[in-house]
Amino acid sequence: MEDRHEQWQAAERLALTLTEGGMQRMHARTLAAFLFTDAEAITMGEIGERLGVSAGSVSGAVKGLLSVGLIERLPAPGSRREHYHMRDDAWPRLFSTQNTVVHAMLQAAETGIATTEPDDPAHLRLARMRDFYQFLLRELPDLLRRWEQEHSRP
Amino acid sequence: MEDRHEQWQAAERLALTLTEGGMQRMHARTLAAFLFTDAEAITMGEIGERLGVSAGSVSGAVKGLLSVGLIERLPAPGSRREHYHMRDDAWPRLFSTQNTVVHAMLQAAETGIATTEPDDPAHLRLARMRDFYQFLLRELPDLLRRWEQEHSRP
């Protein structure tokens, strides 16, 4: 049975998890609203009403979600209000934003290596760090490619 | 040449990156101190001095890093002060903490699916989400296993 209250609870829990994973609170709640809505697309006003927050907050969150490609603006069907919905590949995209973090870590390791003598214990630690993130940078794109193949749509 | 100032800068930048990735600020700075030190192991006092923070802050950060297995206490060589250092497998461990997030996401998706009708658009979205996180939960352990194989030469 459709239990909107349970769904709302599940949405808020999901937002909590995303927040702990590093996403901003408002962005997470907004994404959850997009995920759990029973419409194909929703407007900012509807999000604000559903979450009980101001239009300003929604504006900022939608902007952020757009910029990382988790949602997109729908070709407006002649309405004055903009409609948005989750992209089909939102979750792989969210996962792949990590790649920028991986890249930053790799660069940090290389900077450290460059400023350190080979006999410094820090040198060895930094080399291990570099090796691991190089490994990730090589493997993660493969992983996502495999996912896309499994779910190829013609 | 050994440039301690540059190293300190690199350490702080790394801490910044880790913070943006969701780690608490003090935990990140402490981990960076462990990474860049030129000793095999350091004490809380040394960390506090290096970062210019109170003993209380260091205590909390070290506790946190211990609990996720990024650092470990060394078998004390009869000293009054406790010595700690990064574990060799700190970075894979840090990466694998994600698995708990992945698991939480999967569960959130399944909860949503259970409270939603099959003809609800949310149902389809939640199913796609579930599929992706199931895929990750299957593939990520493989990834880490491959890393361990590549780097298990005693």
Added chain:
DNA sequence: CCGAATTTTCAGTAATTCCTGAAGCCCTCA
């Protein structure tokens, strides 16, 4: 083009997080 409705921006404020400082505990060594 004008006007209404939506969206964006931003300063102010509320809330949360984070760090400190000091007191108490524990452990080591004499």
Added chain:
DNA sequence: TGAGGGCTTCAGGAATTACTGAAAATTCGG
């Protein structure tokens, strides 16, 4: 077993972050 130093805990305060509310800008229908 006592003294001294190191570690932990926690209440309080500082700083950062996040949200609101309202004004300005933008957009689309008329």
